[in-house]
Amino acid sequence: MLVVAAAAMVFPFLWQLLTALKTVAESRAVPPVFFPSDLTVDAFARFFDSVPVVGMVGVSAAALVIRVGGQLLICSLAAYGFARMTFPGRNVLFGLFLIMLMAPSQLFLIAQFDLMKSLGLLDTIPAIALPGIFSAFGTFLLRQAFMSVPKEFEEAARLDGANAFQIFWRVMLPMVGPTLAALTVLTALYSWNDLLWPLIITSSKENMTLPVGLATLQGQYGTDYPTLMAGSLLASLPLIAVFIALQRQFFAGIASSGLKG
Amino acid sequence: MSAVTSRRGATRRPALLRISNALTGLAFVAPALVGLLALYIVPLISTFVTSFTKTGPFGGSTFVGADNYLSLFLDAEFWTALRNSLIFTAIVLLGVPIAIVLAALINSVKRFRTTYRVLFFLPVVTLPVAVGMVWRYIYNGDFGVINQALAAFGIDGPSWVADPDVAIYAVAIVGIWSSLGTNIIILGAGIQAISQDLFEASSLDGAGSIRQFFAITLPLLSPSVFLVSVLSVISSLQMFDLIYVMIGRGSPAEQGSQTVVYLFFQKAFVEYDRGYGAAIAIVLLVIIMAVTALQFRLQRKWVFYG
Numbered sequence: 054m055l056v057v058a059a060a061a062m063v064f065p066f067l068w069q070l071l072t073a074l075k076t077v078a079e080s081r082a083v084p085p086v087f088f089p090s091d092l093t094v095d096a097f098a099r100f101f102d103s104v105p106v107v108g109m110v111g112v113s114a115a116a117l118v119i120r121v122g123g124q125l126l127i128c129s130l131a132a133y134g135f136a137r138m139t140f141p142g143r144n145v146l147f148g149l150f151l152i153m154l155m156a157p158s159q160l161f162l163i164a165q166f167d168l169m170k171s172l173g174l175l176d177t178i179p180a181i182a183l184p185g186i187f188s189a190f191g192t193f194l195l196r197q198a199f200m201s202v203p204k205e206f207e208e209a210a211r212l213d214g215a216n217a218f219q220i221f222w223r224v225m226l227p228m229v230g231p232t233l234a235a236l237t238v239l240t241a242l243y244s245w246n247d248l249l250w251p252l253i254i255t256s257s258k259e260n261m262t263l264p265v266g267l268a269t270l271q272g273q274y275g276t277d278y279p280t281l282m283a284g285s286l287l288a289s290l291p292l293i294a295v296f297i298a299l300q301r302q303f304f305a306g307i308a309s310s311g312l313k314g
Numbered sequence: 315m316s317a318v319t320s321r322r323g324a325t326r327r328p329a330l331l332r333i334s335n336a337l338t339g340l341a342f343v344a345p346a347l348v349g350l351l352a353l354y355i356v357p358l359i360s361t362f363v364t365s366f367t368k369t370g371p372f373g374g375s376t377f378v379g380a381d382n383y384l385s386l387f388l389d390a391e392f393w394t395a396l397r398n399s400l401i402f403t404a405i406v407l408l409g410v411p412i413a414i415v416l417a418a419l420i421n422s423v424k425r426f427r428t429t430y431r432v433l434f435f436l437p438v439v440t441l442p443v444a445v446g447m448v449w450r451y452i453y454n455g456d457f458g459v460i461n462q463a464l465a466a467f468g469i470d471g472p473s474w475v476a477d478p479d480v481a482i483y484a485v486a487i488v489g490i491w492s493s494l495g496t497n498i499i500i501l502g503a504g505i506q507a508i509s510q511d512l513f514e515a516s517s518l519d520g521a522g523s524i525r526q527f528f529a530i531t532l533p534l535l536s537p538s539v540f541l542v543s544v545l546s547v548i549s550s551l552q553m554f555d556l557i558y559v560m561i562g563r564g565s566p567a568e569q570g571s572q573t574v575v576y577l578f579f580q581k582a583f584v585e586y587d588r589g590y591g592a593a594i595a596i597v598l599l600v601i602i603m604a605v606t607a608l609q610f611r612l613q614r615k616w617v618f619y620g
Contacts, residue, residue: 055419059433062491066436068459069448081457084466131346138339146347153354157552157602159578159595163364163588164357187349217338246441248555249575253583264443268559271447278451285444296439300432303439307496308503 073097073283080278096279100287103274105258109266110291116181116251116262117244123186124240125233132195133221137207147196153189158250166253180254181262185244191236194309198232199225235306238299245292263288365592375589382593392594394570395577396601402486402573403550403605409490410543413497418531420498421505422523431502435495442492446559449488450475453560475560478570485556485571492556493549497542504538505531536617544609551602554579574598 072080073096075089100106134140135147165184166175174180202225210220226233248264255261261269267284274280296303365382367375386392420430437445452458455473464471474484512530521529554575561571572580574594582591 055416055423055430058416059430062433062436062494065445065448065452065491066440068452069444072451080451083457083462085457085459085462127345127349131343134339134342138335138342140336140339140343143339146343149355150346150350153350156354156358157548157595157598159552159575160361160599161354161357163582163592163595164360165353166583167360168352168357184353187346187353189350192346217342221342242439246443246555248443248558249579252558253579264441264555267441267443267447271559272563281447282451285441285447289440289444292439292441293436296435297432300428300435303435304431304499307438307499 069282069286072278073286075279077277077279080282096277096283097287099274099277099280100270100284103280104266104270104284105261106266106284106287108259109261109263109288112178112181112260113245113262113264115178117241119179119182120185120244121237121240123182124188124191125237127186128188128191128236129195129226129229129233130221132192133199133225135192136196136199138217150189150192162250162253165250169254175254176256176260178260181251181260182244184250185240185247188240191240194236195229195232198229202228231302231305232309234299234302235309238295238302239306241295242292242303361592361595364589365596367589369586369588378589382589383597386590386593386597391569391572392574392577395572395574398482398571399551399553399573399575399601401482402489402553403547405483405486406489406493406546406550407543409493410497410539410546412490413494413501413542414532414535414539416494417498417501417505418527421502431495431499434498437492438495442555443559445488445492446556449491450560453484476566478567481561481565481567481571482573485560488556488560489550489553493546497546500542501535501538504535508534533618537619540609540613540617544606547605547609548602551575551598551605574601 071087071089074092074094075086076091076093076095079086079089131150135143135150161184169175169180169183172180174183206224206228207220210224215223246264247262248268251262251265252268255265267281267288270284271281364375366377366379368378368381369375416434420427420434423430452460453474455461455471455476458474460474461471472480475481508531512534513526516526516530552575553573557571557573557576558579561567562576565571575598578591578594578598581587581594
């Protein structure tokens with residue numbers, strides 16, 4: 054039974070790969086042709102001709118780096134503050150963060166769009182990345198991690214004359230490495246796969262992310278299935294490769310959070 | 315930290331030190347707070363206010379009271395979208411029992427356990443847009459593999475995602491397919507947390523593996539099942555990508571198959587009816603809160619906290 058279920062999981066991927074290597078005529082054949090009679094990479098060539106693939110990869114990668122880097126820095130600072138510092142209003146502010154965990158993202162989109170417009174950031178890469186930097190989930194996860202670090206480490210560093218930021222940067226951050234790794238892969242996943250926000254905030258071909266570009270491609274070449282399969286395959290491969298290399302971090306992230314999308 | 319502070323604080327300037335500590339703490343959370351305020355809290359208030367306004371054809375907005383909400387409730391399109399969102403969510407929830415069985419099976423095999431986890435997780439790391447494109451091809455009414463396989467048994471399959479009566483169900487099956495991986499990982503972690511002693515003791519008493527599944531695994535796993543169900547509902551009610559790629563934009567099934575978030579996108583960002591879009595977003599929040607609250611209420615009847 055497991056084998057049958059696993060086959061059902063894999064079949065669409067296999068079909069995607071096989072179709073990407075077929076001619077358009079073969080992709081529409083009745084009865085279906087399973088293995089392409091003469092292998093062709095024309096579909097990949099058509100994909101590169103019809104959308105600015107290199108540019109799309111660049112935009113997606115740049116947005117991912119800004120979002121992941123920004124989120125790790127800002128969320129870990131805040132998480133450390135919430136975990137170990139005392140200041141007035143701490144619990145109220147942390148509560149505000151948690152409420153944002155629950156709210157659907159659609160609630161913020163219209164006003165986030167207006168904000169980007171007034172900042173002059175419409176249709177730019179920073180605008181794609183910015184909202185995702187501030188993550189209630191990341192702050193919460195890292196706060197839990199910081200709280201489980203014994204206080205002796207900080208006290209020892211303080212006796213050595215380290216200031217609060219040095220303690221955070223040199224002592225505490227390295228201690229929560231596994232959580233940072235899990236958060237990195239999850240944030241990278243969300244950033245790479247996100248469709249709705251980039252679709253709203255970008256308008257030019259130069260600033261299309263991969264998901265937006267693929268959706269556009271489908272609008273133009275709706276029936277050229279080999280090209281669509283070639284494009285969707287190439288766009289998914291980077292993250293699938295990262296996942297196969299870093300399975301443990303992905304599973305740890307998902308298991309600790311259970312959050313998706 | 316408190317030990318050091320109090321020792322030093324007792325000898326000199328305790329109040330000053332406390333203020334400086336508070337400032338350090340605020341400095342750490344300040345960047346996140348600025349972002350939270352500018353990108354989430356202010357937008358939330360603004361969406362709420364916008365939902366009571368109407369934007370004129372040349373910009374500028376006027377207060378219209380509850381008009382947007384009233385027209386929403388009188389709008390057949392909205393009810394269709396809500397019905398579709400609920401159907402999609404209900405079907406994705408049917409994937410939870412499947413995930414439980416698969417997680418238990420994966421946990422029981424000795425070899426290739428990691429391979430299975432990786433295979434089931436593949437759709438989770440694949441671009442949803444790509445997933446939608448592949449399945450749209452598989453579902454094609456004329457030459458998609460599903461209908462060709464059905465034809466081999468003499469069955470004339472529907473046009474799936476191009477047929478407004480069938481489309482939402484077809485997309486929801488892809489929703490199950492894409493969410494199995496996440497659910498299996500969370501449930502698998504739950505199964506591994508169950509004490510092995512319980513299984514050993516019960517096999518000594520002669521319980522078979524099916525009996526063990528229902529008598530031990532299922533009850534002790536119920537908190538994880540609850541978590542997975544809550545998360546599935548929250549994310550399913552917000553589903554957008556699959557509908558956009560598989561049904562959206564000019565498909566014959568678009569009108570009858572859109573979901574609440576798809577309608578929100580259409581109204582707010584395609585037709586630029588911002589007040590109406592904002593009202594949809596607020597109603598979506600209320601629906602998600604209501605369904606989640608209902609789940610928390612029902613959990614008392616079936617979730618077992620050992």
